[in-house]
Amino acid sequence: MKSAVNQQFRTNFAANQALIDDSKGLAIEDIISELKYDPFTQPIIQKLLQDPDSVPHYQLIHQVLLFKGRIFIPANQNLRHQVLHDAHDTPAAGHGGFLKTYKRILVQFFWPHLKQDVRSYVQNCLVCQQQKYETLSPAGLLQPLPIPNRVWEDISIDFIVGLPKSNRFDTIFVVVDRLSKYSHFLPLSHPFTAKAVAALFCKEIVRLHGYPRSIVSDRDTIFLSNFWQELFRLGQTSLKMSTSYHPQTDGQTEDHSKSSHLKPTGPVFEVLSQDTPRIHLKKTAHIFANVVCPVLIKGI
Structure with missing residues (x-):
């Protein structure tokens, strides 16, 4: 050997x-x-x-x-x-x-x-x-979304997932009006289906504000499901999809999501340890409704 x-x-x-x-x-x-x-x-x-x-x-x-x-x-x-x-x-x-x-x-x-x-x-x-050259495609210019003319005609939506369970809820469904920045924070349980999200959307958003004209969201299987598409078709709503893994299009909802769950002392974080998540989410929505958002207006 x-x-x-x-x-x-x-x-x-x-x-x-x-x-x-x-x-x-x-x-x-x-x-x-x-x-x-x-x-x-x-x-x-x-x-x-x-x-x-x-x-x-x-x-x-x-x-x-x-x-x-x-x-x-x-x-x-x-x-x-x-x-x-x-x-x-x-x-x-x-x-x-x-x-x-x-x-x-x-x-x-x-x-x-x-x-x-x-x-x-x-x-x-x-x-x-x-x-040697970069093999990645050149980045394109970010295209800003048009400014809405009326409240609750154009909205953006997002999910905050991976939260500790509180009274069986572990996900927050965020809905933001793109003009007024008014927000709704709705509790969900994971895993959730498109049908459940659509029902919650109709119950909490449509009944208050009616069907929006456009919705901006991340490209997600929830929003791509046939049921979700059919719901928007019946409501004559066009679904504007953002680029995959590119949340700039849905920037304001992402900002709301960050503000909501990254601060351990914030009201939304209390949903993780309290038995009344809806109450704390309503407090959070109230806080965001009273936050001053800087907006550039021509002629002022």
């Missing part, structure tokens, strides 16, 4: 030595010379000289230290930099990314913290920073 392992080590060493000979800046003699001054490798080499099988995974062949068949590069900045250069900067390497460069080196060479060194080298490569 040991003879087979040694033979594999020698085969890998021969292949790696041929690769070193092809490199213009890396010489096997330099590697052997620098091993004498490496504090990490010297104790290993001394043990291997006394007993070739004393250190697992290491072999000493022709004065070259191998780790799992790979040539060990001692702690010399010039040597390691040359290996990194040959594996990343040369025309054959083509300035590959981190993984390609790391795998290319790992086939032939090894040293402690190799992965971190490769990552740092690739990230700081000036050519890569100047020449």
Whole structure:
């Protein structure tokens, strides 16, 4: 078994030595010379000289230290930099990314913290920073929604989910009038269906304000369900969807949601520990109804 392992080590060493000979800046003699001054490798080499099988995974062949068949590069900045250069900067390497460069080196060479060194080298490569382009689509300009003319004709809706249960409720359904900023905070239990949300919407919003002309919401399975779409069709309401995972379109409702549940001392947060969530949500709606919202009006 040991003879087979040694033979594999020698085969890998021969292949790696041929690769070193092809490199213009890396010489096997330099590697052997620098091993004498490496504090990490010297104790290993001394043990291997006394007993070739004393250190697992290491072999000493022709004065070259191998780790799992790979040539060990001692702690010399010039040597390691040359290996990194040959594996990343040369025309054959083509300035590959981190993984390609790391795998290319790992086939032939090894040293402690190799992965971190490769990552740092690739990230700081000036050519890569100047020449490589972003693969993401360019961001478009945000398009503001038109200002409504009447209250409760154009609204926005959102959900605050993941709250601790309080009297079986753990979700808040937020409905905001886009003109007046008046808000409704309605408790829900998760999981909830489109049918349940639609019924709550009709009971608490439609009965007070009628059907809105447009509704802005996040793109969510709740709003995309057939029942929800059918409800809006019957009410002659168009559903304006915002971009997926892009809540800027529904910004004001998102702001209300943040203000509602990110402050542990706020009234809405009390819903998490009290038995009367509807009372606290009505308090919160009252507070938001009396908050001054700065609005830019032309001519004033």
